[in-house]
Amino acid sequence: MIRVVLADDEAMIRAGVRAILATDAGIEVVAEARDGREAVELTRAHRPDVVVLDIRMPRLDGLSAAAELRVAVPGVAVVMLTTFDEDEYVTRALDEGASGFLLKAADPRELIIGVRAVADGGAYLSPRIARKVIARLGDGRLARAGAARGRVESLTPREREVLALVGHGMSNQDIGHALFLSEGTVKAHVSAILQRLGVNNRVRAAIIAYEAGLVRAGT
Known part of the structure; x- marks a missing residue:
């Protein structure tokens, strides 16, 4: 419930x-x-x-x-x-x-x-709201892409996989199913990702994933 x-x-x-x-x-x-x-x-x-x-x-x-x-x-x-x-x-x-x-x-x-x-x-x-956010991201994206890629490079390969799926809007349960991980393990990865990227929620993490090229507009 x-x-x-x-x-x-x-x-x-x-x-x-x-x-x-x-x-x-x-x-x-x-x-x-x-x-x-x-x-x-x-x-x-x-x-x-x-x-x-x-x-x-x-x-x-x-x-x-x-x-x-x-x-x-x-x-x-x-x-x-x-x-x-x-x-x-x-x-x-x-x-x-x-x-x-x-x-x-x-x-x-x-x-x-x-x-x-x-x-x-x-x-x-x-x-x-999502359309407005994506449109705003398009303005000056090239200037931010390098910084976003630098932040993503600090992640482990598994964390980058998880971040890409976060960027696609998937829940912890869905990410677990996609990567054959327990939901608890996914939560631990997401917490580590937020900390390493210096953001406080999944939407901000998803924006970085988009700017770094892990997620394409429209997906």
Whole structure:
């Protein structure tokens, strides 16, 4: 069972998100927060697998809450659910360790897909967000490619294999199946990769994989 804490300052949005998640028998909303501060407190108390955060909330916004959770509850996966897709929000969300970024206007099925993906150790961006990220990567990619390749060269051959699959959006379980490794071994490799690359989430690692040529645009 995937346990979720949901945070949004609008009761109607919380009710709608809860209803969507309830259609999946493998997901349970264990607590709801009305602001970012309450979200941090409830996450500490319930230790869920995933926290779904709105960006604009009173007392503490979702991005600041994500930053606190990265330190206070490092094992929890964070999904940002918002109306806004400005580059500044996407960039900061990734910097604060979010593993998912979803838009409220998206297909409701994306919410379930995203929650399941991050709970399994993967990452998920709404297609509209993913297109923006890829387009932004295209600007000045050649200037960054050399640096990215240098960072990737610090990895072992097995870690580079794992990074390439992370870049393709595969979960730990899927990577394990592809490389005939246990899920625990994959998690250990991913942790080592993030540390060696100096990034705090899989999306950032995937971007480096893309810039280094381990992943082609469109895949």
